[in-house]
Amino acid sequence: MSRHEPPASRPVLGPARGWLHALGVVVAGFAVMLVVAALGLWLAGASELPQGALVPVIAATVVMAVGGRVALDGGAGFIAETQAAIVVVPLSVALAGALVTAYAFLRPLRSHAVLSGGHLLRIVLRTALLWVVALLLIVHGARHSFSLSAGNEYLDEIAQLLGTTPTVGFHALVGTTVGLGLLWLLVVLLIALAVSRRVPLPPRLAPPQATVRPAARAMVAVLLVYVVAAAIIALVTADTRTDAGDTLAVVFLGLPNLAWLAFGLGLGASWHGHVKGAIGLPMPEPLARVLRTGGDGDVTLDLASLTRQDGRAWWLLVAAAVAMLLAGWAAARRAPPGAGHLRNAVRLALTAAAAMLLIGLLTWIDAHYGLSLFGIGDPSDTGGLGGSVVLVPDLAAAVGLAAGWGAVTGFLGSLVARPRRRRTGPDGTDAVSVSRPPDPRSP
Structure with missing residues (x-):
């Protein structure tokens, strides 16, 4: 050759x-x-x-x-x-x-x-x-x-x-x-x-990818930023606590579980479930308190119930709004030529809905154990001689809320990013050009 x-x-x-x-x-x-x-x-x-x-x-x-x-x-x-x-x-x-x-x-x-x-x-x-x-x-x-x-x-x-x-x-x-x-x-x-x-x-596959990529990259970036921010918070927390090993264990095992749960709660999504007994799955104290308030039944975990346990939880709404606005702006900047505000809004809405669907499925928890002694008791009963942790998302409502957030922030981001245009180069990569008025001296 x-x-x-x-x-x-x-x-x-x-x-x-x-x-x-x-x-x-x-x-x-x-x-x-x-x-x-x-x-x-x-x-x-x-x-x-x-x-x-x-x-x-x-x-x-x-x-x-x-x-x-x-x-x-x-x-x-x-x-x-x-x-x-x-x-x-x-x-x-x-x-x-x-x-x-x-x-x-x-x-x-x-x-x-x-x-x-x-x-x-x-x-x-x-x-x-x-x-x-x-x-x-x-x-x-x-x-x-x-x-x-x-x-x-x-x-x-x-x-x-x-x-x-x-x-x-x-x-x-x-x-x-x-x-x-x-x-x-x-x-x-x-x-x-x-x-x-x-x-x-x-x-x-190149044209469909060029259409999907801007919104997909923006949502992936949002999820990764949430994990990085959660890691920083966890490290600061570990430095101020005596049980730093438990906090670091969460970092290496379940940090995105908590980070993406926080993102979903900030968008208005909700989960239902409970905590009974002692399972050993680590979780923040305000979250555990919410899930233990239901007695023998399930409780709803949402931004309101979490805020009743810790008033700082309302910041999750602010963080989610800022993250989605930045995602809408970033996706619009990299959108294919000719993509209007409405198309950018629809693309980010679909991408946010898909991301929330994955978050809901990945944060699903169902852990339980039961014990029966000499035939007394039911091993499937997690009360008394057992324990359980259940956290199940309300998927339909969560996906719908994420789609709404994506549509609104995608439209607003497109308005802000309007002066910039993205075009696809001959090798399939993105090339940035800034919209300028035509030069009257050019033919």
């Missing part, structure tokens, strides 16, 4: 390099998730778990981070029966994995001028295949059971003879984890391709 041959005719990734590229994406994504999960669990005190449970717990955390499911079980023969379940996404682990996976996937594609649809499909399929293999390995490691001591050697020996030694265990659900984990990967790659300005998409 001549060194002067145009880039458009060069192969993007040959078969060997393509598999290496896919392997690098998968290894990088899972490696960072394992590291972040390990740090968070270590800070939370999981290193003290008995019988070598730390490594399986790390694997289970990664499984939940990519949307998989982990089943909990345990019991003590005929003496006791337990029932437990957990549905929660550790979004710090998930976000770290998503960012690294997207970067590793896009980076080799940016230096080429042409990427055909077939070649892009092959790249995605290679990555997906290796991703499933890695998921199966993680699922195999996310399995553990260990016995609990009664604290007395004599009682432990009796329990062992009677076959009633208390046990607690967990295992990842293979089919559900592989399916949802693969969907997680495809959503991450889709968002990465939608917001990237330097990857040469196939000609059929």
Whole structure:
């Protein structure tokens, strides 16, 4: 091949390099998730778990981070029966994995001028295949059971003879984890391709991407800024508290859960749920107080109920309004030529609605455990001998509110950004030009 041959005719990734590229994406994504999960669990005190449970717990955390499911079980023969379940996404682990996976996937594609649809499909399929293999390995490691001591050697020996030694265990659900984990990967790659300005998409996909990209990039930026702001607040809080390890554990495990919940509350969205007993899932004290006020029933978590516990919560409304106005301005500045105010408003409305849908699904929490002794009590009853944390979004209302915010701020942002225009260069990247009156001396 001549060194002067145009880039458009060069192969993007040959078969060997393509598999290496896919392997690098998968290894990088899972490696960072394992590291972040390990740090968070270590800070939370999981290193003290008995019988070598730390490594399986790390694997289970990664499984939940990519949307998989982990089943909990345990019991003590005929003496006791337990029932437990957990549905929660550790979004710090998930976000770290998503960012690294997207970067590793896009980076080799940016230096080429042409990427055909077939070649892009092959790249995605290679990555997906290796991703499933890695998921199966993680699922195999996310399995553990260990016995609990009664604290007395004599009682432990009796329990062992009677076959009633208390046990607690967990295992990842293979089919559900592989399916949802693969969907997680495809959503991450889709968002990465939608917001990237330097990857040469196939000609059929370039126009839709140019339409979607400005609003999508603006909303992604809003969500990341919220996480960064929450991290700064958490670090300042950790520096002033004696239990800094617990605060840092939240940073490495569930910081985006709280940051994006705050964003949704600021937009007017609401969740319902409760906290009963002691589950061990860390959350800010005002949030916990709201969820404990319902007694035996669920309560509504919204900006008003949170403000009754902490008056500073009204600042969430101000923060959300400012963030959405900036998103509308940024999206309008990068809009394709000829995009009017109404189109900019509709695009940001749809993007904000999609973002809120993801936030609602990702902040969904359902964790509970129950215990029955000698047949007395119901293991599915989380009162008394159990506990539960439930936080379920009102999705329809939340998505509608986000769409309304997107429409209004998209229109206002377009009005403010009107003097600037964006045009698409010959290589598919954005080029900025500032609207000026025509020069009367020009022909």
